[in-house]
Amino acid sequence: MNTSKKKPSAFLLVCMLLALTFLAGCTQEKPLILNDFSFTTLSGEIKHLSDYRGKVVILDMWATWCQPCQIQMLELRKVYENYSRNDVEILSINIDQRESTQLIQNFLDAFKNHGYELTWVFGKDDGSIWDAYKVGNGGIPAICIFDKKGAISFSHEGLAVFSDIPEGFPQDITKLAPIIDPLLK
Amino acid sequence: MNRKKIGILFIVVLSIFGAVVGNTAAEEPVLGPVNITPQNPTVLSDITITAKMSAEDMQEVHLIIKECDASICKIERNLTMNEKSQGTYEVTYTLSYDKATYFTYYFAINSADSWTKTNPVDVPLLPLPNGSTNGANDNGGNQSPGFELIVVIVAVGTLLILFGKKRYK
Numbered sequence: 001m002n003t004s005k006k007k008p009s010a011f012l013l014v015c016m017l018l019a020l021t022f023l024a025g026c027t028q029e030k031p032l033i034l035n036d037f038s039f040t041t042l043s044g045e046i047k048h049l050s051d052y053r054g055k056v057v058i059l060d061m062w063a064t065w066c067q068p069c070q071i072q073m074l075e076l077r078k079v080y081e082n083y084s085r086n087d088v089e090i091l092s093i094n095i096d097q098r099e100s101t102q103l104i105q106n107f108l109d110a111f112k113n114h115g116y117e118l119t120w121v122f123g124k125d126d127g128s129i130w131d132a133y134k135v136g137n138g139g140i141p142a143i144c145i146f147d148k149k150g151a152i153s154f155s156h157e158g159l160a161v162f163s164d165i166p167e168g169f170p171q172d173i174t175k176l177a178p179i180i181d182p183l184l185k
Numbered sequence: 186m187n188r189k190k191i192g193i194l195f196i197v198v199l200s201i202f203g204a205v206v207g208n209t210a211a212e213e214p215v216l217g218p219v220n221i222t223p224q225n226p227t228v229l230s231d232i233t234i235t236a237k238m239s240a241e242d243m244q245e246v247h248l249i250i251k252e253c254d255a256s257i258c259k260i261e262r263n264l265t266m267n268e269k270s271q272g273t274y275e276v277t278y279t280l281s282y283d284k285a286t287y288f289t290y291y292f293a294i295n296s297a298d299s300w301t302k303t304n305p306v307d308v309p310l311l312p313l314p315n316g317s318t319n320g321a322n323d324n325g326g327n328q329s330p331g332f333e334l335i336v337v338i339v340a341v342g343t344l345l346i347l348f349g350k351k352r353y354k
Contacts, residue, residue, distance in 0.1 A: 010347050017340035065251065066258040137282070139257035159256035172206070
């Protein structure tokens with residue numbers, strides 16, 4: 001008699017544990033987090049991510065001494081040329097606090113002198129952007145893409161291309177167009 | 186008399202100018218031979234960089250180093266070099282990026298309260314031998330068992346115990 005009373009409660013315990021397993025998996029949905037950060041433009045203006053709500057924003061973290069970052073600029077230029085200013089904005093934020101505004105301007109001038117004008121938003125980080133958004137093992141270039149509402153949609157450490165893979169680049173390199181396009185709908 | 190005064194004044198001004206220029210024209214640091222040990226470093230290894238340099242009133246010498254592959258550079262490290270012997274500076278650094286294909290370094294030298302940077306130099310890195318992780322910083326994502334797995338294990342364990350008890354009875 002006693003054993004038959006024990007069986008259902010033990011069985012019930014096992015069922016509850018298994019049910020808990022499935023339910024725990026069902027509650028993994030991430031809450032929508034709207035991001036905001038501030039940076040200083042090259043003209044000294046303080047801007048925020050929230051100033052660009054309604055647009056897909058590409059946060060590009062870089063430094064002048066980073067050779068892959070320089071290649072990244074050419075690919076970001078292709079992104080900027082292929083989307084409307086009303087839809088996409090690029091924020092290239094220099095995350096090395098030792099680098100001066102003049103150094104960054106010299107960097108942009110060098111690109112311009114070679115025929116590659118980089119006309120999107122450039123700025124400097126006070127350390128807070130890098131602390132909050134550095135990707136993977138903390139390498140650069142690093143990209144975060146925010147949707148029109150300011151939720152982070154994608155992040156990537158390392159070089160990424162716009163769409164076509166230039167000769168000599170690895171075939172499995174990340175492409176940005178397939179990530180940006182769905183966010184514009 | 187006026188001409189004489191003007192002449193003296195001119196000489197005095199020229200002398201002052203010469204003294205000022207002479208004092209401010211500090212000698213630029215001179216970088217001598219640089220040794221990297223080992224000569225052909227591998228990824229994730231310890232490297233020792235030794236450099237001879239001379240400058241007027243040498244105060245500090247820093248090594249700035251970054252590790253890169255074709256698509257990523259890790260953040261630059263700024264290391265203070267120790268004076269091993271007069272004019273010889275040394276620092277040992279452990280490379281930390283497991284996929285690096287080269288590292289770039291340059292020196293920042295503070296002499297006579299003025300900083301001078303040398304030109305950057307790229308040094309290729311050999312990959313790790315096959316199969317060796319050597320403590321690689323392989324961040325393959327979160328691999329720890331989650332809450333769900335622990336619950337499954339407990340549930341299965343409980344079932345086994347119950348069936349085991351039933352058998353003995």
